[in-house]
Amino acid sequence: MKYLAHTRDGTIEFNVPTYRDGKILSEHEGNLLAVEIAQATIADGAVVELGGLPMRSPAEIKAGGRMPTTDEIREFYDMIATPRKGDGWFGSTQHIDKSFGRTQYALKHIEPGMSIMEAGCADGGLSQHLVEAVGPDGFTTLIDISSVFVARAEPFVLGRNPGAKIEFVVGDAAEYKTRRRYDVIVAMEILEHVVDPRKLISSLFGLLRKDSGKIIVSVPTGVEDALGEHLYEFSEEDVSVILGDATGLHVSTEVIGSTIFAIVDKKRAVPYVR
Numbered sequence: 001m002k003y004l005a006h007t008r009d010g011t012i013e014f015n016v017p018t019y020r021d022g023k024i025l026s027e028h029e030g031n032l033l034a035v036e037i038a039q040a041t042i043a044d045g046a047v048v049e050l051g052g053l054p055m056r057s058p059a060e061i062k063a064g065g066r067m068p069t070t071d072e073i074r075e076f077y078d079m080i081a082t083p084r085k086g087d088g089w090f091g092s093t094q095h096i097d098k099s100f101g102r103t104q105y106a107l108k109h110i111e112p113g114m115s116i117m118e119a120g121c122a123d124g125g126l127s128q129h130l131v132e133a134v135g136p137d138g139f140t141t142l143i144d145i146s147s148v149f150v151a152r153a154e155p156f157v158l159g160r161n162p163g164a165k166i167e168f169v170v171g172d173a174a175e176y177k178t179r180r181r182y183d184v185i186v187a188m189e190i191l192e193h194v195v196d197p198r199k200l201i202s203s204l205f206g207l208l209r210k211d212s213g214k215i216i217v218s219v220p221t222g223v224e225d226a227l228g229e230h231l232y233e234f235s236e237e238d239v240s241v242i243l244g245d246a247t248g249l250h251v252s253t254e255v256i257g258s259t260i261f262a263i264v265d266k267k268r269a270v271p272y273v274r
Contacts, residue, residue: 001030001079002053005038005046012042013053015071018078019148025082027051055079057228058193067195067231070172074145080227081123081148093125094156102188102218103129105261109214110134114183117141119173119204120190124153130186131161143169143176174200181209188218191242192230201246201264208266217243217262221255236260244272 001016016034018025025033031050038046058076061068068076080091096103103126110116112135121127121142131140142157144150147170154168169176173187174194185204191197204215219234234242236253239262243251250270253262 001034001075002055003034003038004049004053005042006049007043007046009043012046014038014042015075016052017147018082019151024148024151058231059225059228062231070145073193073195076229077144077146078148080229081146081152091123092152093122094152096125096129098129100126101256101259102126102261105218105256106130106186106188106216107133109216109263110184113137115139115180116184116186117143117182117204117207119143119185119187119200120145120193121149121153122146123149124157126186126188127153127157128160131157131164131166134164136163136165139165139167139180141167141169141178141180141182143171143173145170145172174203176203176207178207180207181213182207183209183213185213185215187215189220191217191219191239192232192234195231197232197242198246201243205247205264211266213266215243215247215264219260221258221260223258234260241274244274248272 001018002013003016005012005014014037016030016037018030035048038048055076058068058073061072107129110130110133114134116130116134118127118130121144127142134140142153150168150170157166185207187204194200219239236255239260240251240253243262243264247264249264249272250268251262251264251272253260
């Protein structure tokens with residue numbers, strides 16, 4: 001969250017985390033922390049404007065002539081994940097159930113005992129079903145750029161799948177490194193949110209098992225972006241080109257309702273041709 005501190009030398013903009021000591025901060029707690037940070041790191045007697053600054057969405061930043069930075073994207077999703085009265089944010093995916101199209105599509109490719117990853121897990125709406133599908137012998141990595149989303153996902157998903165083997169990661173999925181290799185990587189409703197979709201898919205592709213594994217992707221089409229989250233509007237051809245360029249393999253796509261689904265399967269090993 002961004003705040004302004006007024007000092008004798010001028011006005012300084014500074015950041016305040018929305019998550020601290022294992023809990024999401026309320027607006028009041030955020031204000032107190034802002035004052036604490038300003039007094040300790042900016043200047044004694046600095047006057048802080050309480051309540052924080054209006055948050056610009058990634059789409060608004062792009063419309064202004066540049067792409068958002070990783071920090072700006074992280075701050076935006078921390079904000080979305082911390083709904084405040086009057087913000088208008090709808091910050092939860094926990095309503096997603098097995099009747100959702102993306103859930104059904106992903107579950108067709110997941111079997112008990114698999115090692116899987118979900119990139120952009122938010123607060124666990126889809127994750128709960130993926131973890132259930134791999135069962136107690138499987139393993140799931142859930143990663144999201146927002147520490148607030150991950151903090152909400154952990155108790156939610158574990159509460160519905162006690163004893164499951166789950167790794168919760170706060171970070172940029174495009175930069176994530178691990179020695180673990182996955183049978184399936186799910187990236188549902190995330191491609192349109194990232195600055196470099198090809199880099200993301202290329203990085204995820206490198207985390208699949210050497211001679212097998214699938215990346216499953218979905219993106220919305222013709223859907224209103226009410227919060228300004230989307231940096232791109234993709235067609236089915238766009239998705240095919242991005243995944244093909246990033247992996248070098250054939251891409252299977254289909255449109256179901258207002259969603260484009262795509263799969264890259266290493267077992268097919270058919271070279272991609274534009």
